[in-house]
Every structure is written in structure tokens, then in C-alpha cells.
Amino acid sequence: MACNKGKIIKIISNLYTVQIANTTYECRPRGKFRYNKIIPVVGDNCLIDCENNYILEILPRKNYLTRPIVANVDSTIIVTSLKEPNLSLNLLDKLLVVITLKKIEPIICLTKLDLLTEEENSIVKKIFSYYEKIGIKVFLNTDLGSLKKYLEGKTVALTGQTGAGKSTLINKLMPQLNLKTAPISKSLGRGKHTTRHVELFKIDNFYLVDTPGFSALDLQDxxxxxxxxxxxxxxxxxxxxxxxxxxxxxxxxxxxxxxxxxxxxxxxxxxxxxxxxxxxxxxx
Ligand SMILES: Nc1nc2c(ncn2[C@@H]2O[C@H](COP(=O)(O)OP(=O)(O)O)[C@@H](O)[C@H]2O)c(=O)[nH]1
Ligand SMILES: [Mg+2]
Ligand SMILES: [Zn+2]
Missing domain, CATH: 1.10.40.50 (Probable gtpase engc; domain 3)
Structure with a gap:
């Protein structure tokens, strides 16, 4: 029996889509985990029987987000607009707290640097060199090569204000999956959607979660x-x-x-x- 390690990227009723490298398997659960009452969720790493399409085991989770439910998020990109909407260090710091306490690595991706005057540019540079100095990765949305390289092998969520440039960033990261960006951008927007179903999208060597799984409001908890x-x-x-x-x-x-x-x-x-x-x- 061929048994392999994969990742659950989608769940529709009792059908689990498991990705291994560039292949997906439509699996049903049939393992000892069912007796331990473990309910598989999107993001779970698992062992599957690739010949019979069974999930055999759910591997230990690194973390677990509840709104919506997703497991094993490694990093969250905080898409941070410098202008239109203006830079909000308050929102940024709030998201950094929420994300850090969920044991997820926060990553800052700056957008709209092109809209700044030279003076504003030098202020912004100073501010973000501070964030880098304390150990937070800062990328520009104009240098996606470095960002993609850094994200290799990770499961990544995206958050940020409406209008910050999340949809634009996703479209640039995954032009090959252009059709699929519509539902993502919607769910990242104002949270209008009622069915909170999660899906992971494989981009080159990393997975993108279609919702962040938390918001700045989580600071209240x-x-x-x-x-x-x-x-x-x-x-x-x-x-x-x-x-x-x-x-x-x-x-x-x-x-x-x-x-x-x-x-x-x-x-x-x-x-x-x-x-x-x-x-x-x-x-x-
Ligand atoms: N000038 C400039 N505009 C940008 C940049 N990134 C995104 N935009 C624009 O900002 C607007 C909002 O972007 P969008 O991706 O829809 O933001 P979202 O609400 O976070 O998904 C769009 O008109 C984008 O074209 C950027 O780096 N520079
Ligand atoms: Mg959007
Ligand atoms: Zn003190």
C-alpha cells in the first residue's frame, strides 16, 4: 500500500481533497483518528493511502484558527498600504499582536510606495527599518521574487485593510490561477460571505489560504x-x-x-x- 504525506486543501461534505506535490487526491476518511474523534480540517497534514484514496492519519497540528477553521498556518502577510488608505501603524501593531499570539509568523508587505513623496519615503524607510531590526520580515509588493522565495514551503494567509492591495498582490502571485482569484478577493474583502468555507491554493512552492482566519477585532479576546x-x-x-x-x-x-x-x-x-x-x- 502506497502511503504518503499530504495536505488537505479543500473539504466538501465528506470528501477531502489532499494535495501531494502537484497531484490532488479526492479522499475519504478511514483511519484510527476517527476513533480519537479528530475531525480533519483544511490545512491538516495527513497520511493517505494513494491507491485507495483514504486518509489514514492526521498529523499533529501547529496551530488552529476558528473563524473560519483552518490548521497549520505558518505565516500571515499583513498587506500594509502606505497611502490611499494611509499607513496605520495602529492597525499594523494590532495585527502583529493578534498574529503573534496565535503562534503565526507575521510578514509585512508594503504597497503603494510609488504614491509617496521623497520626504514621506524617507520617514517610511526609517519606520520599517525598525520593524526589520526587531525581527519582522518586510517586503515590497514590487519585489515579489524575494517574497515568493521567503514563502517557500509555507502555508500563508493574507490580511490588511480594504483597498490595501490584497487582490492585486494575489493576482500578481498567481496569474496562472486567475480564475480562482475572484472568490479569494471577495472573501478577503468585507467578509460578506456567509458560508465560511476555506480552501488552500498551491502557488509554486507555498499554499495560500483564502481567508486570514482572524481579524484585528480578535484583540478583544x-x-x-x-x-x-x-x-x-x-x-x-x-x-x-x-x-x-x-x-x-x-x-x-x-x-x-x-x-x-x-x-x-x-x-x-x-x-x-x-x-x-x-x-x-x-x-x-
Ligand atoms: N499606486 C498603487 N496602487 C495600487 C498598488 N497596489 C494596489 N493598488 C491599487 O489599489 C486599489 C485597491 O487594490 P485591491 O487589490 O483591490 O485592494 P484590496 O481591497 O486589499 O483587495 C486598486 O485600484 C489597485 O489597483 C500599488 O502598489 N500602488
Ligand atoms: Mg480585494
Ligand atoms: Zn516595564
Whole structure:
């Protein structure tokens, strides 16, 4: 029996489409996982019997998103417009928190650099060299070669404001699948769709998820004292108190770093704003 490792890219009732390299198999479940009550979802890595088209086993998941349900998302591209709509560092930082706490790697892809004046351009350059310095990958939508290379082997979702350039980016990434971009762009837009069915699209060497699986609103589900985990550079500073919230405490090294311009002021301001927005009930 030929048994191979694949990825579930689509589920329609009890029919699972599993992709292995450039071939897809329409499979039915028939493994021990069914006794363990594991329900396969899109994004699951699995072992299949390629001759009889059975899913035999669901492999352990790295993560699991619920709206809509998708497993094993490695990275999320935050499509970030610099103008029209204007750059929102607040939204960017919020998405960075939400994505980081879901154990997904956030990637920034800047769009509309062409609309900036030289002066704006140099401000933007400084801001994003800070994000790069703290370890976040930043790409331009005009350099898709580097982006594609970086995404090799990953399962990737896409998020960002309406009008940021998500559909444009998808069309550039997968011109060969042009027909299929229509439903993707719709689902990435205003979330009008009611049936939250997910599908993965294989592009060269990576998979693109057709919905992000979360939104900036998910910040509401985050505990106050978890928010700082989304500001990854804060962990480089040891404050006087181990449980420092970097707010009103004395001897706070994060606050000191902000004053010394080692931490970007807007990052700290957004951190305080999110602390305020997060609900107190969740504060343990
Ligand atoms: N000048 C400029 N326009 C862009 C760029 N990327 C996208 N656009 C335009 O911005 C508008 C919104 O893009 P779209 O891909 O539909 O955004 P979405 O809502 O995120 O899917 C369209 O008119 C695009 O042609 C860019 O890098 N530069
Ligand atoms: Mg769109
Ligand atoms: Zn502190």
C-alpha cells in the first residue's frame, strides 16, 4: 500500500481533497483518528493511502484558527498600504499582536510606495527599518521574487485593510490561477460571505489560504498581560518587576528604552492604547 504525506486543501461534505506535490487526491476518511474523534480540517497534514484514496492519519497540528477553521498556518502577510488608505501603524501593531499570539509568523508587505513623496519615503524607510531590526520580515509588493522565495514551503494567509492591495498582490502571485482569484478577493474583502468555507491554493512552492482566519477585532479576546507578548522587542528588557506592565511601574526598562529612542514611540503608544482597549475581565 502506497502511503504518503499530504495536505488537505479543500473539504466538501465528506470528501477531502489532499494535495501531494502537484497531484490532488479526492479522499475519504478511514483511519484510527476517527476513533480519537479528530475531525480533519483544511490545512491538516495527513497520511493517505494513494491507491485507495483514504486518509489514514492526521498529523499533529501547529496551530488552529476558528473563524473560519483552518490548521497549520505558518505565516500571515499583513498587506500594509502606505497611502490611499494611509499607513496605520495602529492597525499594523494590532495585527502583529493578534498574529503573534496565535503562534503565526507575521510578514509585512508594503504597497503603494510609488504614491509617496521623497520626504514621506524617507520617514517610511526609517519606520520599517525598525520593524526589520526587531525581527519582522518586510517586503515590497514590487519585489515579489524575494517574497515568493521567503514563502517557500509555507502555508500563508493574507490580511490588511480594504483597498490595501490584497487582490492585486494575489493576482500578481498567481496569474496562472486567475480564475480562482475572484472568490479569494471577495472573501478577503468585507467578509460578506456567509458560508465560511476555506480552501488552500498551491502557488509554486507555498499554499495560500483564502481567508486570514482572524481579524484585528480578535484583540478583544486577548488578556491585558498577554498583549506585551505581541510587542516582541519588549522582552529584551528586564524591568525591576517581573510582571511589569510597562505602564505606571517604577524602574521600567521598556519605558526607559522608549525615552532613549531604542523602542519606537508609536509602538509604545499603541501598546498603552491596546492595554486600555483590552477588557478587564480577562485580566488575570
Ligand atoms: N499606486 C498603487 N496602487 C495600487 C498598488 N497596489 C494596489 N493598488 C491599487 O489599489 C486599489 C485597491 O487594490 P485591491 O487589490 O483591490 O485592494 P484590496 O481591497 O486589499 O483587495 C486598486 O485600484 C489597485 O489597483 C500599488 O502598489 N500602488
Ligand atoms: Mg480585494
Ligand atoms: Zn516595564
Amino acid at each position: 486577548i488578556k491585558k498581560n498577554d498583549i506585551q507578548k505581541g510587542f516582541i522587542e519588549f522582552k529584551n528588557y528586564s524591568c525591576r518587576f517581573n510582571d511589569c506592565m510597562h505602564n505606571k511601574e517604577i524602574d521600567c526598562m521598556v519605558k526607559q528604552a522608549v525615552q532613549e529612542n531604542k523602542i519606537l514611540q508609536s509602538r509604545y503608544d499603541n501598546y498603552l492604547m491596546f492595554l486600555n482597549e483590552a477588557s478587564d475581565e480577562l485580566w488575570k
